[in-house]
Amino acid sequence: MTTLLGIETSCDETSAAVVDNGTMVRSNVVSSQIDLHKKYGGVVPEIASRAHIEKIDSTIEEAMSIANCSRNDIDAIAVTNRPGLVGALLIGVTAAKTLSWAWDKPLVAVDHIRAHAYSAAIDLPSPPWPAVGLIVSGGHTSLFRINTPTSIDLLGATTDDAAGEAFDKVASILGLAYPGGPEIERASRDANPKACDFPRTMLGRDSLDFSFSGIKTSVLYHVNGHGKTRGGLAKLSQSEVNDIAASFQKAVIDVLVKKTMLAVAQTGLSTVVLGGGVAANSSLRNALETACNEREWRFHAARMAYCTDNGAMIAALGFHNLQGGKIARLDLDASANAS
Ligand code: KG4
Ligand code: ZN
Numbered sequence: 001m002t003t004l005l006g007i008e009t010s011c012d013e014t015s016a017a018v019v020d021n022g023t024m025v026r027s028n029v030v031s032s033q034i035d036l037h038k039k040y041g042g043v044v045p046e047i048a049s050r051a052h053i054e055k056i057d058s059t060i061e062e063a064m065s066i067a068n069c070s071r072n073d074i075d076a077i078a079v080t081n082r083p084g085l086v087g088a089l090l091i092g093v094t095a096a097k098t099l100s101w102a103w104d105k106p107l108v109a110v111d112h113i114r115a116h117a118y119s120a121a122i123d124l125p126s127p128p129w130p131a132v133g134l135i136v137s138g139g140h141t142s143l144f145r146i147n148t149p150t151s152i153d154l155l156g157a158t159t160d161d162a163a164g165e166a167f168d169k170v171a172s173i174l175g176l177a178y179p180g181g182p183e184i185e186r187a188s189r190d191a192n193p194k195a196c197d198f199p200r201t202m203l204g205r206d207s208l209d210f211s212f213s214g215i216k217t218s219v220l221y222h223v224n225g226h227g228k229t230r231g232g233l234a235k236l237s238q239s240e241v242n243d244i245a246a247s248f249q250k251a252v253i254d255v256l257v258k259k260t261m262l263a264v265a266q267t268g269l270s271t272v273v274l275g276g277g278v279a280a281n282s283s284l285r286n287a288l289e290t291a292c293n294e295r296e297w298r299f300h301a302a303r304m305a306y307c308t309d310n311g312a313m314i315a316a317l318g319f320h321n322l323q324g325g326k327i328a329r330l331d332l333d334a335s336a337n338a339s
Helices: 034-040 045-066 086-103 112-121 163-173 180-188 213-224 238-267 282-295 311-323
Strands: 003-008 013-020 024-032 076-082 107-111 131-136 141-148 151-157 271-275 298-301
Touching: 003 045, 003 086, 003 311, 013 045, 013 311, 024 045, 024 311, 034 045, 045 086, 076 086, 076 112, 076 311, 086 107, 107 112, 107 311, 112 131, 112 141, 112 271, 112 298, 112 311, 131 238, 141 238, 151 238, 163 180, 163 213, 163 238, 180 238, 180 282, 213 238, 238 282, 271 282, 282 298
Parallel strands: 003 076, 076 107, 131 271, 271 298
Antiparallel strands: 003 013, 013 024, 131 141, 141 151
8 A cells, every 4th residue: 555645735725635646535625715806806826825834834734633544554645736826836855745745755756737637537447548538627728648657758738728728717797706706607597508609619520639719809899899898797686697698608518629639539548538617517527428328438537526636636746756666855846837
């Protein structure tokens, strides 16, 4: 049995988890900062860093306590060191380095997006690899070919906004709260997804890249009038707002599903995994599952608890990095960019 403590502070969630053998989660404590950022309509980096400092010790202690662990039960400490807000990442990285030194345990660096890609494998009885992975979060929209947990090739990515960013920006256009993804999902329930014909940007027949800035502008002009950026929302009824939300959500999901099907066709694989914050969207989960079932492909979505940012996926992928001998030094740095 190999047990890792995983630490995650890349954005607006302070999280720590204890995971056995890269798959069995013993604890996963998430302290969300959403309430602190809500009034600003997005994550404020300085506020995020300060909140991580306040929460990091108690979050780690709680994760260790729920898992019924002492330092002697921990074999290594995994931490997100990229990509993300550097000031936020540094809090987790510093905590992990300190514990690594004080407890004399190996330090393992984990890429946040690759951890999202791995997250669908947590709790599965057998590994789903090789698979095509669709990772949709607030900062990234990527298609990966996941050969093994430590061999992951990028197939395509967004050329502008990430899917979650588009949800957040469109929610703001529609006067909905931050974070926008869950609000758009709520507004879309019982609304008409065919009410508005928003663009599905494909960027060429064989392209696995994404673009979501066009649909965001299209919603903006639909609400305010062509070329206008404000003044239209007050004239819309609640049910018109809900129909716009549902039509936007449907257009984004159509593109995500179509590109994922294309990635499977291009790679010749027959398994799809889904992860990242936007993977919490049940219409997306259902649409991808249906598309995979129709083709008799296997489909695994990350469990809800492992979609938005969490320490469990960091400890889980950290286990495989450790097994591959990828041990970080105590001068490990944080980086805003993906590896
Ligand atoms: O993975 P995550 O927690 O943080 C990043 O690594 O970015 O993803 C956060 C993103 C936000 O943009 C949020 O609006 C979106 O995930 N999100 C959703 C849903 N829940 C969270 N998007 C659509 N539907 C949801 N139910
Ligand atoms: Zn994330």
